[in-house]
Amino acid sequence: MSDNHSHGPTGGSATAGHDDHDHHDIASHIKTYIGVFIALLVGTVITVSMYYVHFDSMALTIAIALFIASIKSFLVAAYFMHLISEKKAIYGILIISAIFFVALGGLTLWGMHDWPTGAEGKAMYVP
Amino acid sequence: MEIPYTDKPRPDTGLYNAKLGIWLFLASEIMLFGGLFSAYILLRVNAAEGVWPAVKLAWPHGLLNIPIGTFNTAVLITSSVTVVLAWASLKMNNFARFRMFMVITVFCALSFLGIKSYEYNEKFTHYELRLNDGKAYTGHLIVNGEHPGFWDFSKVYNLEQLKAKTNVTSIKFTADPEKAEGHGHGEAGAHEHKELDLKTDQIAHLDAFLPRNHTFFAIYFTITALHGLHVLGGALVLAYFAFPGAKLWKTHPEQFTNRIEVGGLFWHFVDLVWIFLFPVVYLL
């Protein structure tokens, strides 16, 4: 992160930070919001109808459903939450927590599937 | 003396305090729900065959009410767009429109919770039944001519509790239509409901769709309840901003706008969790 010294010249005019969204800007944002809203509804409809269409492969169903969910969540995060134009610090925090989330889930899952040879993970009353 | 950067961003980070604060909080929320989702995946992957004979699946699914769940998803999405529109209205100095959108948001939130409690009730009065001869059903229980209900919790029975009632020796059971094997299809394709008359000593197992019944219900109720608490908390905060908290708009408009943005970020996150939760518990 940048050295505090460097902000010297702008320090006095911190107000700039908010006024750069002028009304015109916001009006175009609103169009985006509505667009995203529609996309989200469409995504929901696709996910649900896919369920009724009934693919043979469960894995495929899961993959598609999660794919659509990821797109939807990207839209929400990027546009509603303005992540698309967010500051570096925020990206940093999110990337760190994403990494740890993946580590938690991934390593746990791996840990629960790598046993010494001959271990049986499910039944207690082995014959 | 006031804390700096509550309204203006700090030049070198480009952030005002609360924005950084809420994102940090959301990062921890990612790990909280991340932990729960990891638990879900693990339990599901490790689920043993035949634990839930009624649907002939290791992991019962397709038991939730999909049309209602879809509708609720739409409700939540709507509230998400209205909250960002509320913020945009403030940015455009239109307080009246801000308040309108905020009211819609809170209304959506409350509807979501109302619908969710309807669904909960539906599950708490839905039963899983296994007979001594190995047959298994899901359906509704009728004891002494009445459906036990959630709101009167003393009437939600499992087998032991039923047997403990001395005046009950037999029950009626409205079985759900048979489902296609392998892939439950929710409420789709209604066939006729079978009515069973049973003596209590024919029954091997009887329990409502409660958390204790199966790990699926356990995780479903736990995650959705936690999510519901987030919805409730968010609704309270947003309602506060819409009315009593709105005083700040007069004195510190920028700080107030920031608060709305921060509240909105939380609200979108709640929506985000649902975007994953819905397909995962309802559809898969």
Next chain:
Amino acid sequence: MIEFLLSKVGMRPGASAHAAEVDGLIFYVHLLMFVLFVGWLGFYLLALLKFRRAANPKADYVGVKGHLSTYLEVGVAVVEAVLLVGLAIPIWARAVDRMPTAADKPVEVQIMGMQFKWNAHLAGADGKWGKQDIKLASATNPYGLDGADAAAKDDVTCLLGEPFKLPVNRPVVCRISSMDVIHSFKLPDMRITQDAIPGMVVPAHFIPTKTGKFVIICAQLCGSGHANMRGDFEVVSQEEFDKWFAEKSKAGGGGGFE
């Protein structure tokens, strides 16, 4: 040598084939620790003495120059890597992960932890495990053995802490589970520890090399009787084991349940 030094710090003598490997690792790690500790301690004490205010009233702004510490840190990393790759991983792969095959003619024992006793179960003279069903499981029949099953009739069971016997110099495979809470099946002298986890069966194997009486420690907190959950077993010669086995098998029915 290693054994002698370890015994000086109180370490129990090992009694299984892989004990020497485990002890070797323990020894080399402690050697590394010892060298580091003594080296650092020397430097540290010298620094404290030499640079106390009375001896050195004016501090030096720069202090130590050069890269000695970097070499040292790299050195520590290298030694750790050597221990890891050279000892720890192979020992685990061999002593824990790779099971004896049927060709090794292992003795197989089911071990079941329960509050607060150890149970052991061997297939009887017919070499077949009796039928087991959880519905039959009880405090006195922890394996849920079906007494009506023919294969169960000659099973050897040592229930509720009854000591069992194992033959010396033959691979032993313990299939470890629990019926209530997590216990840990620890044979300190055999250098074996494996948690007994309900809902799953995890094997542990070793080759006892010394005869005598040994203990099983429950090394996982399991409730009020945790401290009392001692188990005992005896490693005996093959002949003695055969004799014991035949007697127990004939007594039959698994004993201890109806």
Next chain:
Amino acid sequence: MSATHTSTLPQHGQGHSHSHDAHDHHEPNFWHKYVFSTDHKVIGVQYAMSALSFLFFGFLLMLCMRYQISHPGEAIPIVGSLMERVLGEAASGGKMSADLYNSFGAMHGNIMVFLAIVPLVFAAFGNYVVPLQIGAIDMAFPRVNMASYHCYWMGGVTWFTGFFLPGGAAKSGWTSYSPLATVAEFGHSFNGQTALLVGLVLLITSSLLGSANFIATVVQLRAHGMSWMRLPFFVWAQFVTAFLLLLAFPPLEAAGILQLMDNVFHTSFFLPTGLVVGGSQLPVSGGGSPLLWQHLFWFLGHPEVYVLVLPAFGIVAEVIANNTRKPLWGYKSMVYSVIAIGFLSFIVWAHHMYLTGMGTKISTFFQTTTMMISIPSVIILTALFISLWGGSIRFTVPMLFAVAFLPMFGIGGLTGLPLGFNASDIYLHDSYYVIGHFHYVVAPGTMFALFAGVYFWFPKATGRMMNEFLGKVHFWGSLVCMNMVFAPMFVQGFKGMSRRMSDGGAIYFGKDVAYGADPGVLKLNNMILASALLLFVFQLPFIFNFFWSIWNGRKVTSDNPWDATTLDWATPTPPPHGNFLKEPIVYRGPYEYSVPGASRDFTPQDQKDPKG
């Protein structure tokens, strides 16, 4: 540069009470001043006082346990009858039942970790010192800060109710492994374990509020010129610690909620199919996984131990730099090491689970990361050692504790290595060797750093010094006794003595001694008991010193009694609300001691000209 620093000055001079920092101009009453204060210094002191009390209480629990270990089945003198009166049947006749032993053990671990050390080292010192050191007027969210303290108290109180619930306080170890945690008091849904879990959720909430606040404060409220590489090392340590708390705690919260469901609503998240308890099948659906709990627990558990020790590194670094009168050696590499530890600590957790049954691949992964994480620890410790070289060391009381921290943590850290290799852990797992390992890092380790911090910052908080002589008695007594308590545990561990034994291992080493067992191990128990009692005695000078000095200690003659360089000493003593009389500007790094050519042997960060 000088024209710009106005932007941190108050922006709304009108003083509307809407700001976070609502403080009116009337004399605040007792409640506002001490209970509902939003001042970071008051909150820091509140945390310190509460946590020190909990620390003391945790120690008392352990004294009872050590007595029971040495004298199984005998009544505990003096406190026995009191225990019987308070706890009833579990302590009948003044004797400790095995259940009570387990309760005390679990509560000792939990209290020490979650109510004593973390709140002390992170919340108390962090709250008091971090805003001062970065030149801020308060934390970024003062009211959140207050809420954090209140959650902490509620969590603590909830835990204590556990002692009076049916079945007594939680008794399944601080690790609360399922199924034991659920099965132990299956009959009562609201038992000690439930109280523990509810309290845990509150404590986690408290930590989350606190850690988000810390991060925001450090990122947003640094004074002008306080760039990242000019932060005192203590601030860096707290900053990384805050991230550990922020991201590692939530999975435990998730796990806690799931276990709460298991306990109260009889779900089966952590209960596998087919549990037979006491001869009959447990009436639950099954289908859960006990190991899932362990993964979620240790995902917190390991980062948590670095939460215990990183701030301690920070305190020790401050004290050492100040008392050697020279800059920290290798400041930058220390900073990078702290960050590396922070990252790595999230991916080593399963080294606590080697013996649950692990294949070669996964255990190789975890032992590799475990070995990797020991390297940055070595780097930090080495840098601190080397910092001593060339110094002009003053052995003040804080310095004694800080200097003793180094070898003590060294012993604890080094003994972590044989535990970190899975193959040697086979023998050492769950033995007293482990107890020895981690007490060396937390007791003579972290706790010494804490004592150093108390003696060091006491004059800033109170305007008076603590007594030097009593301090030295406290130090030497603690140093010797701590070692006499914990060093024998390594020997016991080698002899195969298991932890959590309410009879101190008598059944394995007493009567009917089996192959390899050495009854001498039981004699060590007596020695440990004696040393622990002596350790208790040596805390009395500290407690006396602490309270006596608040009112009667020698008054400090300057705001900077230790001639230190960091901004915390640039405030009035004690610092008023708002901390600094004028906004500080930082011109240099944190440890400019003995700068060649400077007028004094220290050049504070906010002094413009070294010669001035």
